Amino acid sequence: AFNQSTGATTAALGFLVVNQMVSVSAASYSTESLAAESIVAAFGVQLATVTEVAASVPLPLALGGTSITVRDSTGTERQSPLFYVSPSQVNYQIPPGTASGTALIYANNRDGLLAAQTVQIANVSPGLFTNDASGTGLPAALLYRAQADGTLTIENIARYDSEQNRFVAVPIDFGPATDQLFLVLFGSGLRFRSSLSAVTCTLGGVDAGVEYVGGVGGLVGLDQVNLRLPRNLEGRGEVSLRLTVDGKAANAVTVKIK
Template sequence: KEIKRPTPLSTPVITNAASFLVRPIVPGEIVSIFGEGLSTSVEGAMGFPLPTELGRTKVLVNNIAAPLFYVSPTQINFQVPFETPSGTFVDIVVTPDTARPDSQTTLKVTTTPSDVGVFSAEIEGAWRPIIINASRDPWELVSPSHPVLPGEWITLYLTGLGAVTPVVPTGQPAPFSPLSWTVDPVTVKINAQEVQIGFCGLAPGWAGLYQINVQVPANAQTGLQIMQVQVGRTASSSQYLLLPVGKQEV
């Protein structure tokens, strides 16, 4: 049976899968490619370890097969292999149909050791960061109608924070014990006040997903507060969020 050849990629864009910003890619990061003719089918990974081929679609990063989360004709989500060198240029080779090697397209991108991308979703009618109130039982999604209180612990979910220790193989879920912590320093500030971090590393049970557990200061003001998440020592690797803080009842 004749296999229909995918249409060529049209101005493909590679972004952080959480922030959707076009930035240098990071080893271990979850990224998205948007374009045309990226795959001949729609497929999603069914478990771990993540497959390196879905629906005859394959992605190579610096000649290493990348684990795939999802493929479709217009989008591919994959994990950048931890083995990818940082601070240089690498080739990303997308093969929409492995039965037709001539359909592949090569993209050249820059890499960096770490970056910040916080996952968001539509919450109460607006696009907001996914922040979990871990002090509630059961855990609760933080929103303007369900603000966090001073002194409570919250969890953020991110990607792009870079190398971890102990090392977790690319495409494999992070273990629950021992926890895998980030190597590059991470700071979180609420209204310019640095806050306590209980954990910063790969989210157990997931691949390429990071989590940060922080405590809201006891003296935090009420209302929407500016929260800054920074990885590394330069403010350019930061993301700013709005955190709803409620009034502590006496």
């Protein structure tokens, strides 16, 4: 209920909520749904009284006096591991074990002020990180080149151009016919895909072989997608990369092919 004199609302928490917040995928900024163990960014006001970054793993459950609690569809409450807190933004992980369905998420800062919202938790909520953290454009990715003699090299597909003050594409060069190229994308909300065959990816409408989708060891909430790039992409220039997981589309990104 809304309190006209204070501007506050009382949610299903059973106590007063002073502020509202919006939680989105930290990779795609989608508000459609969130997945257990995914990385989330919450935006609001007075979410924290200080700005602080987590300095160790396991991530803290309270940072700068702020905590985030998720009450899932079974009524179970869990505190979220925190990456970063500030008055207007908190980056956190949906706790492991959070059940699918409608969840209530609430933040509590050092002064006791509360912000809350309801979200949908799904098995997957695919999002791809991008170089400029906008959710569009060039993906946060690495190119692995396997040569015929067994040499494996790692290449960037983007670089920062200080004159343009932005990231620009480094075209993917397929090289000799014996080279095999693998594109590794980084995202979140992907790891609980039903099966590898339920993940598809196209570049400029051309199917790419999906070889792995899962978590990145040692990095909380981060997932990766390993793609084998087909040679019939050679010479295509800038193409749109579209990833689908269990029928759900991730944010579209672009790569450039020489």
